[in-house]
Amino acid sequence: RSRDRSKERQRSRDRSRERQRSRDDRSKERQRSRDRSKERQRSRDDRSKERQRKNKDEDDDDIMEVVVVQRKDKEKEPEPEPEKEPEQEKSALELVEEGDLETYDKTKGVGKQFLRPVTGFFCRACKKLLPTETESINHIKSKIHWDACVQSSKTQKRGAGAVTGGEPAAKKTAK
Numbered sequence: 001r002s003r004d005r006s007k008e009r010q011r012s013r014d015r016s017r018e019r020q021r022s023r024d025d026r027s028k029e030r031q032r033s034r035d036r037s038k039e040r041q042r043s044r045d046d047r048s049k050e051r052q053r054k055n056k057d058e059d060d061d062d063i064m065e066v067v068v069v070q071r072k073d074k075e076k077e078p079e080p081e082p083e084k085e086p087e088q089e090k091s092a093l094e095l096v097e098e099g100d101l102e103t104y105d106k107t108k109g110v111g112k113q114f115l116r117p118v119t120g121f122f123c124r125a126c127k128k129l130l131p132t133e134t135e136s137i138n139h140i141k142s143k144i145h146w147d148a149c150v151q152s153s154k155t156q157k158r159g160a161g162a163v164t165g166g167e168p169a170a171k172k173t174a175k
Contacts, residue, residue, distance in 0.1 A: 111125055
């Protein structure tokens with residue numbers, strides 16, 4: 001009987017060891033699976049970063065060089081200007097009548113804030129460089145620019161948390 005008990009205990013220990021080895025094997029397999037998953041994620045992240053880097057490089061090719069002619073800083077104190085003639089002529093751009101974003105009118109301009117004087121003007125709404133003031137005036141009166149300003153206005157409202165209803169797009173009116 002003692003031999004039978006001894007054998008039984010031995011078999012029990014063997015089964016216990018076998019279960020432990022099985023648990024260890026499963027644990028190792030789970031760890032290998034987690035490691036493979038992490039490696040796949042790292043690979044996806046690396047590819048994503050490479051695509052972003054490539055896209056940034058491509059975006060940088062759009063404008064090779066932009067020379068800023070004048071920049072107005074709001075924080076900077078205005079420097080005393082040298083004495084000028086009593087009558088200063090307004091630029092043609094300042095004389096353009098201001099339109100609205102409700103209806104398009106080709107005789108009025110909208111979105112002057114999107115123009116920035118450089119060696120010419122760069123419209124941030126349309127992402128277009130305009131070499132002369134005359135072209136800038138024609139541009140801010142164009143339907144394409146008006147549409148871009150409307151789109152920008154809607155985007156800014158959504159970003160600020162304002163709710164834009166399902167309003168119909170503004171109609172083109174010729175004047």
